[in-house]
Amino acid sequence: MKCNEISGLLSLYIDQMLDETHKKAVEEHLLTCNSCKKEYDNIKEMVEHLNQVDFVAVPASFEYRMKKALKEEKADFSRSGAKSGSSDKTRKLRLLTSVAAVFAVGIISFGLYQDVIGDLPNNLSGTEQAFYEQSETKQYQADLFDADTSDVDTNEPEDVSGNDAILYSEALDESDVSSNRSADIIVPPSAPEEPEMSVYKMSDVREPEEASLTDSSKQLMMESSLVDCSRSLTSSGVERNVAAVQYYTRLIEEELADFEYQVLESGFVQAGEWEFRVFIFRGKDGYTFNEEILIIGKDGEIEILCDNEFMGL
Amino acid sequence: MLEKVFEMTADVREKQLIRKAKKGDESSFESLILSCQGRAFNVALRYLRNEEDAMDALQESFIKIYRHLHSFKEDSRFDTWVYRIVVNTCNDILRKKSSRNTTDSIYWNDDEKEMIIEIPDLSSAPEEVYNNKEKTEHILSCLEKLNIDQKEIIILRDIHGFSYEEISEILECSIGTVKSRINRSRLRLREIILEQK
Numbered sequence: 085m086k087c088n089e090i091s092g093l094l095s096l097y098i099d100q101m102l103d104e105t106h107k108k109a110v111e112e113h114l115l116t117c118n119s120c121k122k123e124y125d126n127i128k129e130m131v132e133h134l135n136q137v138d139f140v141a142v143p144a145s146f147e148y149r150m151k152k153a154l155k156e157e158k159a160d161f162s163r164s165g166a167k168s169g170s171s172d173k174t175r176k177l178r179l180l181t182s183v184a185a186v187f188a189v190g191i192i193s194f195g196l197y198q199d200v201i202g203d204l205p206n207n208l209s210g211t212e213q214a215f216y217e218q219s220e221t222k223q224y225q226a227d228l229f230d231a232d233t234s235d236v237d238t239n240e241p242e243d244v245s246g247n248d249a250i251l252y253s254e255a256l257d258e259s260d261v262s263s264n265r266s267a268d269i270i271v272p273p274s275a276p277e278e279p280e281m282s283v284y285k286m287s288d289v290r291e292p293e294e295a296s297l298t299d300s301s302k303q304l305m306m307e308s309s310l311v312d313c314s315r316s317l318t319s320s321g322v323e324r325n326v327a328a329v330q331y332y333t334r335l336i337e338e339e340l341a342d343f344e345y346q347v348l349e350s351g352f353v354q355a356g357e358w359e360f361r362v363f364i365f366r367g368k369d370g371y372t373f374n375e376e377i378l379i380i381g382k383d384g385e386i387e388i389l390c391d392n393e394f395m396g397l
Numbered sequence: 398m399l400e401k402v403f404e405m406t407a408d409v410r411e412k413q414l415i416r417k418a419k420k421g422d423e424s425s426f427e428s429l430i431l432s433c434q435g436r437a438f439n440v441a442l443r444y445l446r447n448e449e450d451a452m453d454a455l456q457e458s459f460i461k462i463y464r465h466l467h468s469f470k471e472d473s474r475f476d477t478w479v480y481r482i483v484v485n486t487c488n489d490i491l492r493k494k495s496s497r498n499t500t501d502s503i504y505w506n507d508d509e510k511e512m513i514i515e516i517p518d519l520s521s522a523p524e525e526v527y528n529n530k531e532k533t534e535h536i537l538s539c540l541e542k543l544n545i546d547q548k549e550i551i552i553l554r555d556i557h558g559f560s561y562e563e564i565s566e567i568l569e570c571s572i573g574t575v576k577s578r579i580n581r582s583r584l585r586l587r588e589i590i591l592e593q594k
Contacts, residue, residue, distance in 0.1 A: 095580035099554075101561065126587045133533045134540075134555035142438045146452050150430075153456050154423065157463060 085109050090120050098128055325352055332358055332381030339386060339397075342368040348376065357382045367395055411475055419466055426466070430459050433476045436557060437483045443552045444487035445494075446541075454490055458483045477566040480559075484549065484567055491545065539589040547582035554579050 090113045096102045097110045114121045329350050336347065344366035353359045358381040364373045377397070378389040388397045411432075417425035437458065441451035461482050469478055540548055553559045553567060564575045 091584065092577075092580060095583050096576060099561070099579070101576070123584075123587070126591070127583050130536055130583065130587060130590065131555050133529070133536050134551065135558065136529070136533060137537065137556050139435065139439050140442055140448070142435055142455075143448060143452060146434075146438070146455065149452065150456055150459060153460055154426075154463060157460050158423070 085113055087117060087120050091123060094124050094127055098131060328358055332386055335386045336360060336379055412471055415471060415475060426463060433479045437479055440480060440483055440557055441487050443556055445490060450490060454486045458486045477563055481567045536590060539586060539593055542589050543586060547585055550578045550582050551586060
């Protein structure tokens with residue numbers, strides 16, 4: 085055996101962990117190799133010294149410390165045990181609360197969503213509906229001035245007929261802070277005493293029969309549309325933009341009522357400005373143009389950019 | 398033969414105590430830990446080199462044992478399980494301490510003059526005892542220069558006389574690993590001693 089192999093076996097030899105063959109091999113090597121013998125002697129002596137290291141008695145204070153610690157541990161354990169007994173109930177309660185919270189958030193979100201895209205037109209009555217349904221707007225405008233004679237929804241006893249015009253303006257005031265135009269909106273003949281109550285009635289006041297638009301109602305519609313447009317301009321969100329585009333599209337429809345045309349493209353250009361590329365096929369008298377014009381929707385009005393004076397625009 | 402009978406009786410008694418302690422019998426638990434308290438304390442003392450720290454480690458270990466006694470498998474040796482927990486607790490304390498870098502020597506006080514551990518009277522001649530004392534102290538101071546793995550195995554094997562099997566259980570490693578670690582650690586300690594001379 086080589087010295088490095090013997091060196092690897094020295095500890096096992098000292099601890100009498102070697103089998104007879106290896107034991108003999110080590111002993112024979114140690115008889116002939118001074119270097120390994122010296123190493124063996126050093127380790128043996130070192131181990132013997134370490135074996136003599138005295139045991140230190142456990143301090144007397146330890147017993148008291150340990151008993152105290154065990155008592156505390158037991159108390160903690162029983163406390164946590166009691167806690168764990170009630171924790172099942174707490175856990176269930178927490179789970180139920182979480183589920184309820186999720187539902188509540190869902191309901192509130194749905195309500196908010198409805199408010200943005202659904203309720204707002206209703207709350208603001210015909211003005212917002214004009215963005216969506218022109219016929220409904222017209223109906224509302226008719227209702228607005230026939231309010232004194234309009235039927236009141238029997239399901240809404242607090243509804244006050246005739247308050248709609250002021251309600252309408254108030255609704256605008258409440259909902260569109262950016263617009264000062266609401267102040268100019270016509271004042272109804274009889275001031276409402278409970279406007280907020282009637283806000284809910286706006287959609288209910290509508291008469292089923294078709295009514296024609298008067299000049300003043302057109303004026304009102306324009307004013308209200310302007311305010312609504314301002315709302316669209318100042319509000320963010322897809323719904324608002326869609327409302328604005330629909331509004332301007334309706335104005336274009338009115339303007340180009342006698343034309344055969346197609347809106348090629350519509351889009352938001354910058355704050356409060358929408359652009360519509362319109363292709364005119366035929367004019368009022370049936371004259372073919374096949375020309376593209378540009379219509380800018382801004383501040384609730386449309387501006388037609390057309391070079392062809394024959395179009396009459 | 399008689400020794401074996403005593404051993405078996407002790408084993409049966411230990412198992413009974415474990416069963417009682419598992420059921421919450423505090424006095425049985427105290428009897429159990431009392432059987433290995435002295436050795437466990439000295440192991441902790443060698444690791445941490447400070448009586449207060451050793452007591453802290455021992456208390457922490459015993460509380461852990463109390464908490465987890467239900468998970469102890471009765472086919473294992475209780476004392477080995479205790480020492481394993483003590484060793485692990487000491488290593489945790491050392492790791493925490495090393496980050497703070499504040500260790501006190503059990504061998505030397507602040508001015509490195511006063512020894513704390515007394516070497517027993519080996520009934521040898523006074524000069525020889527003195528030499529023995531000095532040598533042992535020197536070896537112990539060299540022991541501190543080993544890395545923790547090497548020091549650990551020397552403490553368990555050479556100072557506390559645990560068998561290779563016991564060490565493999567305490568340190569949760571194979572007998573082969575224990576053999577090679579003991580040999581390497583002793584060779585390294587010898588080198589350090591020779592360097593320090």
